[in-house]
Amino acid sequence: MIVLGRVSAPFGIQGWVKVHAFGSDQHALASMPRWWLGCDPDSSDGWRAADLEDSREQGGALIVRLEGIDDRTAAVALKGMYIGAPREALAEPAEDEFYxxxxxxxxxxxxxxxxxxxxxxxxxxxxxxxxxxxxxxxxxxxxxxxxxxxxxxxxxxxxxxxxxxxxxxxxxx
Incomplete structure (x- = not known):
């Protein structure tokens, strides 16, 4: 699993979360239709798929809504979780870039x-x-x-x- 970011906080009351992308391009993260969430970035176990419903930029931060996360309580439960993807689900980086x-x-x-x-x-x-x-x-x-x-x-x-x-x-x- 390639770790791409982390859920930093809930945002509002409708299930949105603020995301911190581990890289310079948070828009690339927002363009992925499916994410995987996990508690341990070093483990290959315990990751679960989550489909991205919507995303937007708010004050320079990436704010997203994931399928099935419909209220603040559910969003709070995601705080601190890592966002990742299997290597094969990611686009090949440019020649001078890497994950x-x-x-x-x-x-x-x-x-x-x-x-x-x-x-x-x-x-x-x-x-x-x-x-x-x-x-x-x-x-x-x-x-x-x-x-x-x-x-x-x-x-x-x-x-x-x-x-x-x-x-x-x-x-x-």
Missing amino acids: WGDLIGLAVVTEQGEPLGMVEGLIESSAHDVLVVRETQDGSPAGKERLLPFVGKVIRQVDVAGGMIRVDWGADW
């Missing part, structure tokens, strides 16, 4: 070719996204965790097909 889920497990190396570990996750922060990189031993996560800012000055190349991210980061940092 966060595509980065999990990629090797991370410095510009000098020194291995730093593999991508274990991403953290969204108000300033910028953060890449969580864990040192590996024999291809398995082990050891030190590094948090790398996901910004152009640090992330120099993302090669999803090649299974690697090249970064401007010291191995001793």
Whole structure:
């Protein structure tokens, strides 16, 4: 499951919810007719399908109504749930784009070719996204965790097909 966003709050009394999209294009999320909702973004179990009935932008935020969510009480129950979709349900990203889920497990190396570990996750922060990189031993996560800012000055190349991210980061940092 590729996690695309999260339900942040109920909106009004008719079952609408405010959604926080994990990416720069919340309109892409609103264009998907079917969403999957789940409590644990790291689990492949417990996701349930939900059809999108309507969406609109309200003060820069994405507001949506899902089928079967008809009042505030039902909307409150969705607060904090993750929004996702199976990889095959998503459009192929443009050549210079990727889904966060595509980065999990990629090797991370410095510009000098020194291995730093593999991508274990991403953290969204108000300033910028953060890449969580864990040192590996024999291809398995082990050891030190590094948090790398996901910004152009640090992330120099993302090669999803090649299974690697090249970064401007010291191995001793």
